Amino acid sequence: MNPPQIQAGALTRRAFLRTATAATAVVSAGALDLARSAHAAGSDVLRVGMIGCGGRCTGAAEEALNADPGARLTAMCDIFLERAHEKRKHLKERKGEQVQVDDEHCFAGFDGYQRVIENCDVTLIANAAKFHPLHVKAAIAAGRHVFVEKPHGIDPAGVKLLSEACALAQAKKLCVVSGLQSRYHPGYIEAVQRIHDGDIGDVLAIEENFLRAPYNVINRRAGLSEVEWQCGAQYHFHWLSGDDVVQSLVHNMDRASWVLGDTAPVKAHGLGGRSSSFDPVYGSVFDHHSVIYEWANGARVYAFCRTQNNCYEEVSSLVFGTKGKASLLQGQITGAKPWKWNGKGNPYQIEHDQLFAAIRSGNPINNGAYMARSTLIVIMGQISCYTGKDVAWEDISKSNFYYAPKPEDCRMDMEPPVKPGPDGAYPVYVPGQTVLI
Secondary structure (H helix, E strand, O other): OOOOOOOHHHOHHHHHHHHHHHHHHHOOOOOOHHHHHOOHHHOOOEEEEEEOOOHHHHHHHHHHHHHOOOEEEEEEEEOOHHHHHHHHHHHHHHHHHHEOOOHHHEEEOOOHHHHHHHOOOEEEEOOOHHHHHHHHHHHHHOOOEEEEOOOOOOOHHHHHHHHHHHHHHHHHOOOEEEOOHHHHOHHHHHHHHHHHOOOOOOEEEEEEEEEEOOOOOOOOOOOOOHHHHHHHOHHHOHHHHOOHHHHOHHHHHHHHHHHOOOOOOOEEEEEEEOOOOOOHHHOOOOOEEEEEEEOOOOOEEEEEEEEOOOOOOEEEEEEEEOOEEEEOOOOEEEEOOOEEOOOOOOHHHHHHHHHHHHHHHOOOOEOHHHHHHHHHHHHHHHHHHHHOOOEEHHHHHHOOOOOOOOHHHOOOOOOOOOOOOOOOOOOOOOOOOOOOO
């Protein structure tokens, strides 16, 4: 579900960034430091590469090309080559000469990301979340700026690698921008600031909901290997997507952590399972989760996600204080200091506007701190649902657990880590029996 739209006239920061982008055309190459050296042959062209050719990376590519007239899409990869060709055609129709990807720069397979990184200055990463930390690290090591979709990992080992990559980006003065687009939404920014200013009093509790029908359900095509099928349906396999707390509630829990001062909970306990989604197309994930997070100050966050048909649906972030209530997604506060935000626009575009403005100015953006924190928060909730045990922040932070195989070990000819049973359904973890950390 998309967030409320932002009114262009109200977006003074975006207007400033556009002005700054134009102004940097006269800035010397030396002033742009390492960020400038990442440009193609020192030109005004910024080569953009896509790792993943699903809907989200395709949207990110269009937003990147919208953000900067000097941006050129030059390389693409996906597990399936035909999907790269399909999305190239789609983007060419929409962005014309800014799309300059020939057949030799469309790559397939698990190692295609390496070729994309070789042929771009700005790397857009929006494929199976299992691979996000590895691909971010590789892009940063090669001197590329990065946009990476959420979630930014699916297990504690992945978050540690992500943190290392973001620290390297800071040292190399490269941008890392997160797909946790709530942080770029002016309405949410103002609402959170009002909460921090005390407009609803002390925060007592937060309710987070992401309740919807099953997401991106696809039928298996004939001729696909088991690994190809699972990669094509990656949202329904825990070893690729991390399951729904990680995949969906990460936006919600990022907002909750932000409201609570960009801090992490001390512990969490969760409930979850599969009660209606047994068909093979639903893979190895749960279809409902509930997680309660407890913060050191006593505040609790009640977080719920569900992917079931014919059930109640809601997407919301509700903050309850001693003097009022805030609905972040509605941009509204009720109580002692009522307030309503009425802007319109697109935060998905804003994050790319700011990314490319930062590259042009040589003043890098690095979202690493909240990227890693929010991702680990949802991972601890997912692991609590899988195991039936409470999980402490201290323990999840120290853990090196990962869902096998390691990202760098994945191959098309490998044995998949999960296989269907005799009835065709895939097994899921069993709370009370499963041990992960």
